[in-house]
Amino acid sequence: MATTRKLLTLAMVRQGENILLGFKKKGFGQGKWNGFGGKVEMGETICQATIRELEEESGLIAKAMDKVAILEFEFLNDPVILEVHVYDIVKYEGEPIESDEMVPQWFPVNDIPYEKMWLDDLIWYPEYLKGSKFKAYFLYEGFDKILKHSISPVQELPL
Numbered sequence: 001m002a003t004t005r006k007l008l009t010l011a012m013v014r015q016g017e018n019i020l021l022g023f024k025k026k027g028f029g030q031g032k033w034n035g036f037g038g039k040v041e042m043g044e045t046i047c048q049a050t051i052r053e054l055e056e057e058s059g060l061i062a063k064a065m066d067k068v069a070i071l072e073f074e075f076l077n078d079p080v081i082l083e084v085h086v087y088d089i090v091k092y093e094g095e096p097i098e099s100d101e102m103v104p105q106w107f108p109v110n111d112i113p114y115e116k117m118w119l120d121d122l123i124w125y126p127e128y129l130k131g132s133k134f135k136a137y138f139l140y141e142g143f144d145k146i147l148k149h150s151i152s153p154v155q156e157l158p159l
């Protein structure tokens, strides 16, 4: 089966010992806490999409960001591969506000609500929180089971 790739963004907002997550009210990942992001649209760079989605979903305006990871998700019997570009938002303006997609809330980094998040988050958040840059791959069966995964540190990530 020929595969197609979908480019997605994920913005991580961390302030010292706290991390900002959004509760997804609708769409893919509904009912889960996650960072802020979505699909890269036609004619847009991954960076531009990251900034746009962060503002649409949280009200925050990114002023400086750093790519920290590329995550690949495959779902058994599904030809679509999700390629998620993860950015650490180093500097931003504004205050978190609820949007029609997300309810933002700060969590202490030692009390992340993993039980209400994607299973893969439990695997890669600790790497992100350590400050590493990495690439990771996950093969899901349905949405609640990971059949296989790999995670490898990298020195640099392509923009």
Ligand SMILES: CNc1ncnc2c1ncn2[C@@H]1O[C@H](COP(=O)(O)OP(=O)(O)OP(=O)(O)O)[C@@H](O)[C@H]1O
Pocket: 008, 009, 010, 027, 028, 029, 034, 035, 036, 037, 038, 039, 040, 073, 082, 084, 118, 120, 121
């Ligand atoms: C499978 N394991 C996963 N683990 C962690 N995060 C995941 C994820 N799979 C997708 N994500 C993120 O979830 C958001 C979906 O966004 P999604 O609603 O599809 O995009 P967008 O807002 O453009 O959609 P609509 O405009 O509603 O169609 C987006 O940030 C994307 O990076």
